[in-house]
Each structure stands twice: as structure tokens, then as C-alpha cells.
Amino acid sequence: MALSAQQIPRWFNSIKLSSFINATQLTKRCTRPGKTLLHGFSAQLPMSSDNCFLQWGFKTYRTSSLWNSSQSTNLNGQESNSTQSTLLPSVNEQSQETQKIPSFDSELSLEGLDDLPPLSPLQPVSEEEAIQIIADPPLPPVSFTLRDYVDHSETLRKLVLLVAYLRSKNFSKTDISQMVRNAPFLLNFSVERLDNRLGFFQKELELSVKKTRDLVVRLPRLLTGSLEPVKENMKVYRLELGFKRNEIQHMITRIPKMLTANKRKLTETFDYLHNVMNIPHHIIVKFPQVFNTRLFKVKERHLFLSYLGRAQYDPAKPNYISLDKLVSIPDEIFCEEIAKASVQDFEKFLKTL
Template sequence: MTLAVCRIGRRCRLLNLTNCVSFSNTLKDSKEVSQILLRRTEIAGTRQLACPTGAIDVTRSCILLPGGRTARYSTTVAQPHSDLPSVTSDQQQEKAVILNTDIEADLQDLESLPPLSPLEEISENEAVQIDADPPISPASFSLKDYVDRSETLQKLVNLGVDLSKIEKRPNVANVLLRLDFEKDVSKILLFLKDVGLEDHQLGPYLTKNPFILSEDLENLQTRVAYLSRKKFGKEAITRMVSRAPYLLNFSVERLDNRLGFFQKELGLSAEKTRDLVTRFPRMVTGSLEPVRENLKVCEIELGFRKNEIQHIALRVPKLLTSNKKKLTETFDYVHNKMGIPHHIIIKFPQVFNTNLLRLKERHQYLTFLGRAVYDPTQPNYVSLDKIASLPNDCFCDEVAKTSVQEFEHFLKTL
């Protein structure tokens, strides 16, 4: 920008010199004007140049030009000073010739200047003089661009935090860039270690829940103290915090409401509620709507009694937050297609976590072999748990009594 301004200023100066040359040429066309200028030059030669401290007398005159035009010019006459040398008419003429030569050279430079271009190459000295504006921050950016300038980000990366996952979440980048590691982050890390997290767990934990770095330390300590008052052991708290990273972001009031909800809806005792939450802490931090809906589905659509639902929930807590469609489809196939009654399903609730396609393939294979016997009072009884949980080689060897190749060949015929 500075280089462009300098060039514009140079062009303006050369244009002014051009006007002076044009004016001088016009004066030369008049013989009378030349004589007048010569007489004034001779008079000026007998006088002395103005000194820095002397008074300056400026006299303005008007000269008649050809065509009836007039031109105004001014002469400056300084008070005499004995210390300065006088200027003769020959010296004045010599200076006029030099001035005309300089003007012609500047005009030639003006004509030879190339057009300005943003792609024009410049020297190093010119580049140093350019006063460039700072770059504008992009609308979207990556945190890795700020790692070199942020001590906080550097140390978080050393801990194992995945910045590529964090930056995809709204407002997280702004939070991290405003944090000071020694002042804000280190105390949270020490707190998490006191809770029971190992060094190798800190990075993955902060990747999942970076917002804990902006939480007040006193509030975090209060929430852990609340869990201790509810008789959660230290190992249970460590397990809950590591498996449900957002647990400590919940206020004491919110935690109390969540625990009360599960205890009331399932009709559990305080001890069983602690056991349920410790085994599956994510249902405390997740939405409660799927839990309410699945409890109604189990009771109304699937036909389980409340005590049976309680038993299933304690054995398979994930069922409370599972997909409603998957839950109903699995029950429909096990109960209606395989003919397994409610009281047997309650004994093996893990069937709801089984892949439905694998369950269908194994049931059809046993039916083909004549071994689909699910009544425990009958010979060759097949446990629902074995169908749901055993790998293919064990299933073929222990249940189907065939080889894996025969089972795979059968699957190709479906």
C-alpha cells in the first residue's frame, strides 16, 4: 500500500513539472516577455539571496501573453546580508538550463513507468517498506493452526486430546483458546486424578467432555461429595465418571432428580438403584424420554409385569435406552416365532442385546436339524442364552452338533 502511494505521489510531482514546462514554453513565444524576464534577472543579479533569518519580500506581477492571456508570477526579494555571495545573471541562466534538463528527464521517467499491477515484482527494500494490514481471521478454522501459539493446546495434545474431534463441536474452540493452562486447566486435571482417572484416561476423557475445563472446581468437588453421601464408593464414582464423561457437569439438584426418577419408576431400593447406575451410568446423563417409553412398551405392548421389568432392567440396563423398534422386533421373533414364553425370556434377558439376524439364522438352522427345542422340560433342550451369546464354532459344536462349514453352507441356501 505504501509503495503504491509513493508512486502516485511521484506521478503527481511529474505532472506539476509538466505544467511548469508548458508555462515556460509559452513565455518563450513572446519577445517582450523575454526582455522583461531578462531585465528582472539582471536586477536580481545585483541583489543578494535571502538568508534564513532575513525578511522576505514577495512581489506579484502580471505578464501579457500572446492571444490576450495573462500569467501571474511572483518574485522573491530578500534583504541584503553581507555573509552570502551574490548570484550573477550567468549563474541564473545556468540554473534555468539545469532545471529544464531535470524536468525533461522526469518527463521521460514518467513515460517509461510501467502500469501498476498487483503481480509486479518488487525489490526486497521496497517489500520491507510495505505496511500491510494484518490478515483477517477466517470464518472457520482448525485448532491445529493455533497449537504453535497456544501453550494450553500444546499441553492438551501431549495429554492425548484429539483436537480434530473437539473442533467439530460448537463453541469448544473459543473456550479452549481463552483458557490458561496453569491457572484453569491444571487444577481440573489434578481433580480428575483425585477422582480416580489414570493418566492415560485424561486425554480421551477431555476429548469427550472438554467443557469440564470451564467448570468451577468447587462445584465439581461438591458433586463428588454428593455421590459419596449417597454411599457410592470411590471405585463406583471412578467407574461412573469414566464411562459417563458428562456426569460431573450435572448439578447436585439434577443428579438427585435423576437418581430419584430411576428409583421411583422401577420401584428399586437405594442399594439396587446404586447398582443399576454404577453398571450403566450413561442412562443418568442421557435423555429420560427413551427410558419412559421403553418402560411403557415393556408393560403394555410386550406384556411384562412390573416386577419382571425390574428384573430385566437390573440384568440388562441397556434395554432401558435401546431402540424401541429393535426391542419390539426381537421380542416378537423370540416369543411368537420361536415360541418362547415370558418366564423363560426373563431368565435370559440378554437376548434383547443379540443381533436379530444372527438369532434368526441360528433358529432356522436348528429347525432344519430338528433341534429347535426351547422347553427346559423336554430332552435335547437348547438354552436361549447359548443361541444368543455363543460364537459360531461353539454354537455348531455344542448346540447344533455339526461343523461350521455345514452351517455356512446352510446359510447360503437361505
């Protein structure tokens, strides 16, 4: 039965191992007088063990070559088998000589095993061999939680404590996930640092617990960012812009970004609204989103309404225009519903500015 392509390298490795052991045995036999190595030749000739080993190795190599050529023709395969049977000693002689091999030759034969090339784990195998492969035991079931690893990781312990603290402050799981998604640096905070930040906003802004929680959920970078811009803007609202504390609370709960807005932008927007458009504080407080609008957009629309005679921002008078509509709607709707003009007229007016 012909060997498959996958089995040839394994067969050749076994031949090398068998040939090496037989060579060791024949080396001992060549040094003993009266032993016949080949038919018609006597071992009484003065031959060293090295020469005998080389002569046998040459004939063994010839035997391996004859076997390789037997894959092309059956006739050469039969000659190779007869030659191999001529070279190798009988079974009885092998068993007798094996018992006489000293320990040094055993160590030598073990050293020869290092020369054998290891079998590659990527070597292809047949279906029959694959069925006989014993698979490793299955892995333990996959864990869907980190509960088993918390005790072995300082980072996981801090995260668990952080989440437990937020849950104790009545933050929902949705709130926590939203805060972490919008401000990932929050995960680096300790419980003490996070508690100090929450206490600062509640005390500085004089907000209730619920309003403080809603504020940081909507803008979690208030907790992770610097507190200096917040302190500076609070002074601007009170001292420079003249807003009362309750008015500031109302605006920042509606638009949390006002706590971190640019100071120059805040003052310029308020100055134009209050001193040019003559809008009082209590109207501005109702529409704090005007501070998030670009100032040039407010100027363009106010000047166009003034040109048309429709700039009226007092809710107690007719044709009232709210600040929300002034800054939030697109140009097409602004021209049609507020200015009562066409977009082309508005664009022509902007070219005159």
C-alpha cells in the same frame, strides 16, 4: 590476559558508556579558553562544541578500532593503548571537570544509556560466571490436593459438593471414578439435578436404593442422557410386550441398556422369540441378553436347528437349548455342541436362506 568470546560484548558496552561520559566532559572543556585538549594544540581556537565533540568521537572510534586490531597482533595493541592515553585527559582534570557538569549534561548522559544494547538472558556464560549467578528462591512445595484452591474457584466447589453428595449416597470412590470415566458430562451436573435423576429411576422402576446405585454405576449415561427413551421403553415393556413390573426390574438390572434400546429392535426381537420360536415370557426374562443380539443371528441359528429337528427351548423337555447358548457362543462351538453338525454344513444351509 585475552578476553573470552562471551566477555567481549560486555566490555564493548562498558567502553561505549565510558566514551559517552568522557565525550560530554570534553564538550564542556572545548568551549572554555585556555584549556589544552591535545599535546601541542591550544583550545583557544574558535571551535564550537559540536565540532569538538565530532573530532573527539572520530578519535575515540579510531581508538576502538585499534583495540580490535590488537587481537591479531600485540604490536597494534600497544599502539592502541598509547593512542588512548594520548586522547583521554588526566585523572585530576577529569575529577575537576566532573564537579562542574550541570544537571542538563547528567540527563544527557542518562539518555545515552538507552542506546546501549541490553544483555540477552540467553547469552552463554563461562563456568566461573555461572557459579556467581544468584538463583531465585525455590518454589513452594508441590501440593498434591486442591484443598487450598477450593475457596477461590466456583467450579471446584461444585465438584467437591457433587462428590460429597455421591459419597453420602454410599457410592464408593471406585464407583465415582468409573461413572466419571464412562460419562464425563456428569461433572457438569449440579447436586439438585443429580438428585432428581436418581429419584426418578428409583421411583419409576420401583428399585431399592442399592439396586438403583448399581444400575447407574453400570450405565452412568442414564443420568446424563434424555429421560424420554427410558419412559417410552417402560411403556413398551408393560403395554406392548406384556411384561410384569417385577420382570422388567429383573431384566433391566441384568441388562441396563434395555432402558435405552431402540424401540423397533425390541419389538421385532420379542415378536420373533415369543411368536415364532414359541418362547414364553418367563424364559425370556431369564435371558434378557437376547435383546442385545442381532436378530438375523437368532434367525439363522433357529432355522438351522429347526432344519435338524433340534429346536427345543423348553427346559422341562430333553435336549433343551438355552437362549444364552443360542446367541452367545461362536459358530464352531454352536455347530459342534448344539447342532451336532459341521461348520461347513451350517454355511451351506445359510446359502439357502
